[in-house]
Amino acid sequence: MFCAALPLAAAIVRGPPILRYGSAAIDTRGAPSLIAPSSVASALEGTDSALDSMDLAALALDGSFRPTRGPDGRLEPVLTLPGDSLETTPPMGAVTVSSTAATLGVVALAFVRSGSPLPPLLGVAAGALLGELFSGAFHWATDNYGRLETPVVGFACAAFQGHHLAPWTISHRSVFNNVYKIAGATLPLLGLGLALLPPSGAACVAVMFYLQLVAQESHTPPSKLPEWKRRLQRAGVALPVPEHIAHHKPPFDKHYCILTGRLNRVLDSEPVLLWRRLEALVYRVNGQEPLSWKSDKVRALALSLWPARRDAAGQGKFRDSE
Ligand SMILES: [Zn+2]
Numbered sequence: 001m002f003c004a005a006l007p008l009a010a011a012i013v014r015g016p017p018i019l020r021y022g023s024a025a026i027d028t029r030g031a032p033s034l035i036a037p038s039s040v041a042s043a044l045e046g047t048d049s050a051l052d053s054m055d056l057a058a059l060a061l062d063g064s065f066r067p068t069r070g071p072d073g074r075l076e077p078v079l080t081l082p083g084d085s086l087e088t089t090p091p092m093g094a095v096t097v098s099s100t101a102a103t104l105g106v107v108a109l110a111f112v113r114s115g116s117p118l119p120p121l122l123g124v125a126a127g128a129l130l131g132e133l134f135s136g137a138f139h140w141a142t143d144n145y146g147r148l149e150t151p152v153v154g155f156a157c158a159a160f161q162g163h164h165l166a167p168w169t170i171s172h173r174s175v176f177n178n179v180y181k182i183a184g185a186t187l188p189l190l191g192l193g194l195a196l197l198p199p200s201g202a203a204c205v206a207v208m209f210y211l212q213l214v215a216q217e218s219h220t221p222p223s224k225l226p227e228w229k230r231r232l233q234r235a236g237v238a239l240p241v242p243e244h245i246a247h248h249k250p251p252f253d254k255h256y257c258i259l260t261g262r263l264n265r266v267l268d269s270e271p272v273l274l275w276r277r278l279e280a281l282v283y284r285v286n287g288q289e290p291l292s293w294k295s296d297k298v299r300a301l302a303l304s305l306w307p308a309r310r311d312a313a314g315q316g317k318f319r320d321s322e
């Protein structure tokens with residue numbers, strides 16, 4: 001329901017319409033045509049192809065986009081938010097560099113002030129774990145609730161929900177353009193951490209929030225990434241592309257963690273089912289249904305779990321199961 005309220009009319013369409021829906025006529029001028037000579041190249045091509053299929057499936061969700069393919073074979077960017085831009089400006093760089101410097105400063109301060117390296121090391125490790133969890137929680141919340149008009153977080157809600165409709169666009173952004181809003185949000189939070197927590201606790205908070213800046217390149221075809229970034233993905237230090245592709249399937253109800261994706265298997269499986277339980281809790285508290293409940297199967301699962309209301313199934317709100 002919120003998807004329909006997104007400002008899609010503001011989508012920027014570049015170039016003449018080449019892609020036609022229904023007949024699925026796709027202009028493939030400039031598309032990669034590499035015939036892989038090795039298994040590594042073959043795997044890369046396979047992941048590139050899976051990413052492209054995901055983008056085309058996203059196009060089918062909204063008939064108003066007509067992106068053409070650029071010289072490198074990728075779909076041209078489509079912007080779904082008013083005032084959004086692919087431009088990189090000096091303030092974007094400045095706020096991102098400031099956030100990086102502040103985070104490093106907070107972590108360094110923890111080591112300087114601590115009598116032993118153990119507490120700050122534990123703080124950094126806990127920050128990494130909590131950062132993964134926070135990425136999933138924030139992603140789940142913005143994917144499922146709110147819209148552009150929602151106070152404070154409306155832009156983030158619309159951005160995450162719009163990302164499902166034009167997922168390839170993020171791969172056209174520079175790092176600064178993509179992360180400067182998150183970087184700006186980290187600065188006051190770092191200050192709060194310093195003011196309220198011991199040095200190692202502040203380091204934990206700093207790492208947790210700063211890591212939210214790194215989840216971008218799971219939408220760039222691996223063949224277009226430098227080898228060192230592919231190594232990070234293969235090692236599970238960065239989010240592997242296939243792990244994130246698994247999220248981009250309606251109703252977008254799983255695989256919310258986007259730093260490394262390592263927690264997803266636990267959080268999405270029985271008996272944890274964290275996101276369904278949180279949805280059941282929100283529904284119990286205020287009756288609001290998440291966008292993932294567009295799937296009757298997801299809705300029924302959530303309402304079958306604690307802490308859903310015991311009488312939820314008897315309220316006649318279940319639709320026909322899928
Ligand atoms: Zn999402």
Ligand SMILES: [Zn+2]
Pocket residue numbers: 163167219244248
């Ligand atoms: Zn994505």
